[in-house]
Amino acid sequence: xxxxxxxxxxxxxxVVRKVLVAExxxxxxxxxxxxxxxxxxxxxETPADKxxxxxxxxxxxSELLQLDGREEEGLAIFKEVVEPRQGSLPIAGQLVVSxxxxxxxxxxxxxxxxxxxxxxxxxxxxxxxxxxxxxxxLEAQGAIEKEKYNEALPPLWRNLVRAHALGSWRASRxxxxxxxxxxxxxxxxxxxxxxxxxxxxxxxxxxxxVTIGRRRDLELIRTVLRRVMAYANLRRHFIAACKxxxxxxxxxxxxxxxxxxEWLLPRCRELPVRIGGGVMRAAWExxxxxx
Numbered sequence: 001x002x003x004x005x006x007x008x009x010x011x012x013x014x015v016v017r018k019v020l021v022a023e024x025x026x027x028x029x030x031x032x033x034x035x036x037x038x039x040x041x042x043x044x045e046t047p048a049d050k051x052x053x054x055x056x057x058x059x060x061x062s063e064l065l066q067l068d069g070r071e072e073e074g075l076a077i078f079k080e081v082v083e084p085r086q087g088s089l090p091i092a093g094q095l096v097v098s099x100x101x102x103x104x105x106x107x108x109x110x111x112x113x114x115x116x117x118x119x120x121x122x123x124x125x126x127x128x129x130x131x132x133x134x135x136x137x138l139e140a141q142g143a144i145e146k147e148k149y150n151e152a153l154p155p156l157w158r159n160l161v162r163a164h165a166l167g168s169w170r171a172s173r174x175x176x177x178x179x180x181x182x183x184x185x186x187x188x189x190x191x192x193x194x195x196x197x198x199x200x201x202x203x204x205x206x207x208x209x210v211t212i213g214r215r216r217d218l219e220l221i222r223t224v225l226r227r228v229m230a231y232a233n234l235r236r237h238f239i240a241a242c243k244x245x246x247x248x249x250x251x252x253x254x255x256x257x258x259x260x261x262e263w264l265l266p267r268c269r270e271l272p273v274r275i276g277g278g279v280m281r282a283a284w285e286x287x288x289x290x291x
Contacts, residue, residue, distance in 0.1 A: 029231060180196035
């Protein structure tokens with residue numbers, strides 16, 4: 001694949017790119033029930049010859065369902081909207097679509113997920129296509145090893161932007177985790193919280209909590225709590241956020257506890273089905289730790 005070939009989202013119209021960002025934010029804020037029919041309407045209204053636009057909308061639709069623990073529904077939308085149009089995309093878009101399919105299949109415990117993934121590895125090698133810019137990653141790693149963290153920010157940010165432009169869910173989560181870890185190292189804790197939760201980096205919640213505690217900054221704690229409750233509403237994000245809450249119960253101001261209880265209690269009533277069980281368990285663990 002030539003280096004001049006556009007990345008997938010670069011082939012999507014500016015109008016639809018704006019829609020993708022806006023609808024993702026609405027879903028993260030707990031408005032998924034409104035977002036899904038809106039995406040259905042946009043898919044139906046988009047002209048058939050705007051293949052990249054339709055695929056981008058279908059990918060967001062499927063991804064939001066997967067992030068909300070509704071993998072079977074996500075697979076159904078993927079097969080209805082995305083898969084039939086995959087062959088019309090440039091090679092970069094085809095590879096991204098296949099990788100996102102493998103994420104969905106693995107999340108739904110489908111036996112096809114591993115086969116899709118390993119077949120994709122072979123196709124990527126033939127196409128000489130990589131999810132990340134190795135030069136940027138090496139530059140960032142070298143700066144981190146020398147503890148020159150500010151020098152690592154630009155290449156990791158470029159890596160994050162590239163992953164978004166690819167349209168790859170896996171690459172975007174890897175990039176978000178790398179960037180979130182760096183934010184944690186430099187003390188940008190609000191940003192670290194955001195990126196590590198969206199990356200579903202549950203193992204990073206303990207060091208994040210420890211660093212927040214060392215700050216002893218009440219306003220920082222309130223800001224983090226507000227951000228978590230505002231944006232971590234898709235089920236997979238919610239589980240990661242609960243891990244953080246369970247690590248910082250002694251830091252939470254008493255007057256913030258009612259809002260936290262109101263946010264947690266609805267998920268404590270979820271039926272324990274696959275990720276639903278994880279959500280209910282995470283909610284109860286956070287509730288018990290805080291109260």
